[in-house]
Amino acid sequence: MSSPSVPEKTRRELRRVAAATVIGTTIEWYDFFVYASAAGLVFGRLFFEPMGPQAATIIAFATVGVSFLFRPLGAFIAGHFGDKIGRKAMLVITLLLMGAATTLIGILPTYEQVGILAPVLLTLLRILQGLSTGGEWGGAVLMAVEHAPSHRRGRYGAFPQIGVPIGLLLASGVLALMTGVISPGEAFLEWGWRVPFLLSVVLIAVGIIVRRAVSESPVFSEISERKEQSSMPVVQLFRRHSLLVLLAALTFAGNNAAGYLTTGGFIQNYATTPEAEGGLVGMERTPVLLAVTGASIVWLIFTFLAGVISDRIGRKNTYIIGWISFLAVVFVLFPLVNTGNAWFLLLGLSLFSIGNGLTYGQQAAYFSELFPASIRYSGVSITYAIGAILGGAFAPMISTALVAATGTALSVALYIGGVMVIAFTATLLLCDRTGVPLGASYEVEQTRGHFVWQRHSVESTG
Incomplete structure (x- = not known):
């Protein structure tokens, strides 16, 4: 069966939106990953050295996690105003906030220069990064998905998603x-x-120029014309959809916890820490960063494929394939890393990245289809932020502490595998809503039929 044709004018607008969302998200996550990688490579020595090598690394990773605690606040603020004044304005604001915080980190004095003030300022700027990230993702995915035709939401929703591995690719490449x-x-x-960090200034300028060139989401324009913006979208979200938020957040938590083994700097630190400082592998920094860069290309490819595939077989089936892929390799990754061979490290990270992509590419369309239009920005942003806290926020810190306590990375594999199983279960409890209408006139349909155990009652009532 052929897919509905898309007019040329609409295709041009879709290309502009795709470019704007992928460029903006790439810049946002480049900034985020540069920090996470630097935390694993140098921040322990530069900002927390008096704590001793191992404790300094754990605390450096804790600053990675602290930003996640502020993501929900960023999601609440951006979601509230994104549902009231529009998706586009919030995208530009969040990009500016992230760029300013990242650039300032690049000129921070170290502990040796100003003492305790250095880690305090570093943590405050990391909090600003968390606020920005909490609001940026929701706006980017809604611009992509709400512009897209229903049969291509997965494809166009994958563009802001691939900005994440591209951001990791750029961050790891520049650091290498x-x-x-x-x-x-x-x-x-x-x-x-x-x-x-200082390169962020150039990237931010490019991102803002591109993002200002696209039009507002047609769904939000419809809401504005009908004057149906919710006065308190966050309150309405939790009053009517709290269980949905929790289960959807758990699906993301599995992906996020696994992904932050590489994007959160843990693998970089684990593979490069010398034996004299308690390390188990002791590789050079550059080959490790190059391996992460290569694996991010695999992540990018499978992220985009997941979006495309989900338009054909459904979001839920694509997730199931992804979770199986993840669980099949989670116990293979660390034996390959422990060889100390850069090629085996690349192989392990690449295999791991397949599952990472297949549980991430469809997420923009999946989350957008879960929530009614008038509270959608709040819904996707807050769900994403909660999932990040439950999953990746402290995954690098927990993983580092587990290795320190047990002397083996098997404990990390068991921890990540357990989080994946919880996420897999949450995925099974949610119904597939691929292709559900997204417009403001379909709010009633979008408040029913989310859960497997409700399917029969919803179908029986028409």
Whole structure:
């Protein structure tokens, strides 16, 4: 059966929206991942050194997690105004906030220079990054999905999703360039780590120009014309959809916890810590960063494929394939890393990235189809933020502590595998809502039939 044709004018607008969402999300997550990678590579020594090598690393990873605690606040604020004044305005604001915080990190003094003030300022700027990330994702995915025709929501919703692995690709690539070519060894600790943060200024300028060129979401325009914006979207969300928010957040938690093994800096730290400092592998920084960069390409490919495939077989079936892929390799990853061979590290991370993509690419369309139009920005943003806290917020810190306590990465594999099983179960409890109408006139249909155990009663009532 052929898919409905899309007029040329609409296709041009869809291309502009796809470009704007993928570029903006790439920049947002480049900033986020540069911090996470630097936390694993240098922040322990530069900002928390008096704590000792192992404790300093754990605390550096804790600052990665602290930003997640502020994601819900960013999601609440951006969701509230995104449902009231529009998706587009919030996208520009969140991008500016992230860029400013990242650039300022690049000029921060270290502990050696200003003492305790250095980690305090670092943590405050990381909090600003968390506020920005909490609001940015929801706006980007809604711009992509609400512009898209119903039979291609997965495809177009995958564009902001692939911005995440592209951001990791850029962050790891720039850091590998700095550690391997421009500022190897002690030069990276002295000044090289600052350059990736300062580059954010250029990227932000490009992102804002592109994002301002796209039109507002047609769904929000319809809500505005009908004057149906919710006065308190967050209150309405939790009053009517709290169980849905929790289950959907759990589906993301599994992906996020697993993904932050690589994107949160844990693998970078685990693979590069020398034996003299309690490490188990002791590889050089540059080959590890190059392996992460290569694996991020695999993540990118399978993220986009997941969006496309979900338009054909449904969001839920695509998730199930992804969870099976994840669980099949979670206990293979660390034996490959422990070889100390860069090619085996690349192989392990690439296999892991297949499941990462297949449980992420369809998420934009999946979350958008769960919530009514008038509270959708709040719904997708807050669900995403809660899932990030439950999943990836402290995954690098927990993983580092587990290795320190047990002396083996098997404990990390068991921890991540357990979170995946919970996410898999939550996925099974939710119904597939692929293709459900997204417009404001379909609010009633979008408040029913979310859960497997309700399916019979909803179908019987028509």
